[in-house]
Amino acid sequence: MTHALILPILLPLFMGSLLLVLHRLEKPAKRVLSLLATFVLVPVAVWLLLLAGDDQLRIYALGNWQPPFGIILMLDRLSALMLLVTAVLAAGAVLYASRGDDARGPNFHALFQFQLVGINGAFLTADLFNLFVFFEILLISSYALLLHGNGAARVRAGVHYVVLNLLGSAFFLIGVSMLYGLTGTLNMGDLAVRISIADAADGPLLAAAGFLLLIVFGLKAALLPLYFWLPSSYASATAPVAALFAIMTKVGLYAILRVFTLLFGSAAGSLSFMANDWLWPLALLTVAAGVIGALAARGLQVLLSYLVIVSVGTLLAGIALGTEQGVSAALYYLVHSTFVAGGLFLLADLIGRQRGDSETRLVVAPALRQPLLLGALFFMGAISVAGLPPFSGFIGKVMLLSAVAPGIQAWMLWSVLLVGGLGMVIALSRAGSLVFWLPSESAPVGAPADPVRLIAAASLLLGSLVLVIWAQPLQAYAQSTASQLLDLGPYLQIIQGEGA
Structure with missing residues (x-):
């Protein structure tokens, strides 16, 4: 049992707690601590990715209570990949925030670290x-990060976000309680075994519990019709x-893939x-709804928020195919869409800072100070x-379109993705024309972009180019990850004490 598995949880947990205890520290000191903790997560995640590359499932039993009784963390290829994507994205986001956005409200960096605790824990728990x-x-x-900086728009969006997610949490708890009442366990490997041998009479209740979890995960993932909280x-x-x-x-998509591949x-x-x-x-309806919203x-x-919804539908289409090729295409597209979406949100803020009172509204505004860059x-x-x-978006879509077998499914997927891609091109072209090509005759009013903010945004966007350069090894890793996920034998053996 290697203690490295718990580091992605302990590092942000301890740093977040320390930042709360030392909340009177000067802002530069808080920034250094937060940047240090977040940047350390990147080599830790790389290390775990290399460990997971041997296709061996590794478990960490807290208190040495072995499965299925104790609190178990599990590392496989999928969780290692998600940890690395999170670490890189978080590094870019916290670097950008440290140039002044963290000063809009109290305890930003502590909240940021606790957010990482929750995300990394969700990827590691078994x-x-x-x-x-x-x-x-x-x-x-x-909740707190969404409200950071105050403002009526944030409060209004925060109320919707809180209410819907509290409802989702209630459904989650009901679904978990039903599964525990029917099987007597909540360890995922043990649940998979007990569901496979459950009495036929318990089938409808087990299915009801599964569909409750699907609603919850669909809300987190922003699937149609549960995505309305996301754009605002x-x-x-x-x-x-x-x-x-x-x-x-x-x-949310990770939870769908994990639960409905392992348990069901x-x-x-x-x-x-x-x-x-x-x-x-x-999946297909979510893509269509996202494109309409973007237009x-x-x-x-x-x-950009609606483009996130489009990516959710695209990813879910690969998962829904249920094949090794479909899942591997979805995983490659997941990495691409996460980095590009994160970089575009940072870039949108840089653009808004140079457009005066118009900010990011798609209207004619003064010329940008740095239009070419x-x-x-x-x-x-x-x-x-x-x-x-x-x-990389092109490679991801080609992988996904190649993964579907000829027939009605192929016809539906090709139609939705290609027409949806055209809709995204139109929406983005319109936005680019208004922002860069149709400025008013007013002189530029914004200051040049902060170099550190620019580096943070560009680094995430350049991830798309990196994914092209390293496409072959990344595709091979995604293929191996999908193969491991669909081979349930090693996961079921964990409860017999055969995990490493």
Whole structure:
């Protein structure tokens, strides 16, 4: 048992607690501590990714209570990948925030670290109740981060966000309670075994519990019709918070992939893959709804929020295929969409700072101080998020379109993704024209972009180029991750004490 598995939880937990205890520290000292803790997570995540590369499942039993009785963390390829994506995204977001956005309210860095505790814990836990606990940690932190900086728009969006997620938490607890009452366990591996041998009479109740969890995870992931909280929340949040929130929908998608592959996967008998018939149409409808919202957007941040919804639907389509090729395509696209969305939210703030009172509204405004630099970054991000060559979005979509077998599914997926891609190109072209090509005759009113903020935004956007350069090893890792996920044998053996 290696103690490295718990570091992604302990590092931000201790740093967040320390920042609260030392809340009277000067702002520069808080920034240094937060940056240090967040940047250390990157090599830790790389280390865990390398450990997971041998395809061996590793468990960490807190208090040495072995599964299925204790609090168990589990590292596989999927959780290691999600930890690395989170660490890189968080590093860019906290670097951007440290140039002044963290001063808009108290305890930003402590809340940021606690948010990472919840996200990393959700990716590592092998217990359904602890997944609920980590969901609550990240949600409580996200409530406060969403309101950071005050303002009527943030309060209004925050109320909607809180109410809907409290309802989701209640459904989560009900679903978890039903599963525990029927099986007597909440360890995911043990649950998978007990669901596979459950009495037929318990089947309807187990299915009801599973669908309750699907509703909860769908709310977190922002699926149609549960996505209405996202555009206003992401658009009203400060730029570094919105960038970090790019991983939040992926937590919901991760939970769908984990639970409905392991608990209700191939070993679940009559309940095997029970969610797939629902996930497929929901995925396509979510893509369509996101594109329509993007076309109707009147602000750059709202537009980007709807593009997050499009990425959610695209990812879910790969998961809903239920094949190794579909899941591997979804995982590659997940990494791409997270980095590009985070970078675009930061870039939108940089653009808004140079447009005077118009900020990020899609109206004619004074010329930007740095139109060529910001325009080049926006063009790169727009091409990538729309899925056009030569950036990573194109590779991800090609992988996904290649994963679907010929037939009605292929016809539906190709139609939705290609038409949706055209809609995104139109929406982004309109936004780029208003921001960069149709300035008013007024002289520029904004100051040049802060170099550190610019580096943070550009670094995340350049991740799209990195994903192209390293496409082959990343595709191989995604393929191996999908293969490991769909091979349930090693996961089921964990409860017999055979995990390492």
